[in-house]
Amino acid sequence: MSEKKHLFFALPYYLWLALFVIAPLVLIFYQSFLNLHGQFTVQNYLDFAQSSVYLKMTFNSVWYAFLITGLTLIIAYPVAYIIAQFKSRDFWLALVILPTWINLLLKTYAFIGILGEKGSINTFLRFIGLGSHQLLFTDASFILVAAYIELPFMILPIYNAIVAIKPSLINASLDLGASRFQTFRRVIWPLTKNGVAAGIQAVFIPSLSLFMITRLIGGNRVITLGTAIEEHFLTTQNWGMGSTIGVVLVVAMLIVMLLTDDSKKGGRAK
Amino acid sequence: MKKLVAALVTLGLVIAGLLVWNHQLMAKQSAGATGSKTLVIYNWGDYIDPNLIKKFEKQTGYKVDYETFDSNEAMLTKIQQGGTRYDLVVPSEYTVQRMQKEHLLRKLDHRQLPNLKYLAPRFLNQSFDPGNQYSVPYFWGTLGIVYNDKLVAHPLKHWEQLWDPQYRNQVMVYDSARDMMAIALITQGHSVNTTNYGELQAAERKLQGLSQNTRAVVADEMKMYLKQDEAAIGIAYSGDAAEMMDVNPHLHYVVPTEGSNIWFDNFVIPKSAKNLKGAYAFMNFMLEPKNAAQNADYVGYATPNQAARKYLPKAVTHNQAFYPDAQTMKHLEVYRDLPKKVNQEYNDLFLEFKMFVK
Known part of the structure; x- marks a missing residue:
């Protein structure tokens, strides 16, 4: 294909990138240097770096995103592996994907019904004589719901990576005297690393800026940077500070991308 | 590939169809009302x-x-x-x-x-x-306290009672800087429109004392939680309270006589x-x-x-809760639009309180 033709077909893609990826990023970056009165300043960044509230919030965001990602990974890898072994794996995969068709808020509200004082779990606990417990507004419930919502995005890339492994490789490994564990460690794991990295990116990055679930399930006992951004844009209308936090999040995401990319070095020709 | 093209074409046709339909509906509407x-x-x-x-x-x-x-x-x-x-x-x-x-x-x-x-x-x-x-x-309307008579021993009448240690982990706090700061300011005898940073800081310290009793900091979903007996006490607007009380007869609404927002x-x-x-x-x-x-x-x-x-x-x-008597009305204060900088201070301090709740 000639260079010109190539450009012609790529044009919509570049336009898309420029309009919906680059331009918003530039605007956020620009806004982050404006104060309440629209003057140019770096004060927002200084405020952020000097405020114990924001620093603690940043730490919270990263910590909870880490926990959510860790939990989904622990669940997703075996699930993906088992589904890949099934004969009717398409059906099982569809079951995994199905919940993503339902609106996120609806799923969150459903959990309120499950975890509440009068929810199904507490009704059951009372029934077996254990009495009701507060489940909502705890760290555990927050992480559970967030992990549930993110789970499909971890399972899918790992599943794809596992399915792509040729069975002959595993057979060869076993035939040549490797134990099952060695086969996993030396053959399956390295070949699925890419999938795991993609899954971590797909889960960690959105988890950094969760905000509705922090309020609905976490009762704002879990405060992340997403909460602060929402407040700055909607309540105080301090778009500058909101954008500054946005930039911090973008940087945090870039770091995650770089870190997870590093682990792929062996797997893919650059 | 063929399948993909077919799917894309179908999708395109459906969207086009919807657009035409929508257009016709709009045309009909504007024809009806010129x-x-x-x-x-x-x-x-x-x-x-x-x-x-x-x-x-x-x-x-x-x-x-x-x-x-x-x-x-x-x-x-x-x-x-x-x-x-x-x-x-x-x-x-x-x-x-x-x-x-x-x-x-x-x-x-x-x-x-x-x-x-x-x-x-x-x-x-x-x-x-x-x-x-x-x-x-x-x-x-007003800002006030909603309580569940099954879950509290005595009816509540004053803001200060929210701080009572017996309501540990039982108060649903409304996720609004202005309203929560107002409550703290009222208990300290200040105006809900104060621009004095010292008074605001004192109010925030007062709010931190509420963190033991805070079950959650929520917004509209509080209605649902209180209807379901999820907490004993909530801070709410009168209209929201009326809606909750319609569903759950154990709920009551009070406007504290010492003052509140109207x-x-x-x-x-x-x-x-x-x-x-x-x-x-x-x-x-x-x-x-x-x-x-x-x-x-x-x-x-x-x-x-x-x-x-x-x-x-x-x-x-004649319901005191929704049409308070003249005595209470006298103490109710309207929010004034604050300068952006002060508004920011209210919100930053409230955010600090929210960070403290845990």
């Missing part, structure tokens, strides 16, 4: 009896185009951006003040509002709009309005005592319409 006969109203969600809109359309021949918002800030941003043509909007009082400062509002012509006479004088001429030059009160939602005509005649007609229609009573009955908030009260059940108009 230009000046359409009235565009922008109001809070679920904040009017839909039957009244139908009645108005029948009576006057106007076609009402009704849109809703869920926060003053969201509404304000939309109008500031321009390109809207709302004839009537219903902001809260501090937003009326802000919109007037930003020259977004049209002055009202009182000669075209004969039904203004039905409103109780004490709800007119408020500090946010002296002489009601720009706004007409639609509903008013708020107003008001009709205003933005500069971008096209159908002024229709806007005045609608305001007059809604001010008609019978209509105002019907609306108040549906929405559950208190009406500023004095003449409408006789059409409302006595149980409602």
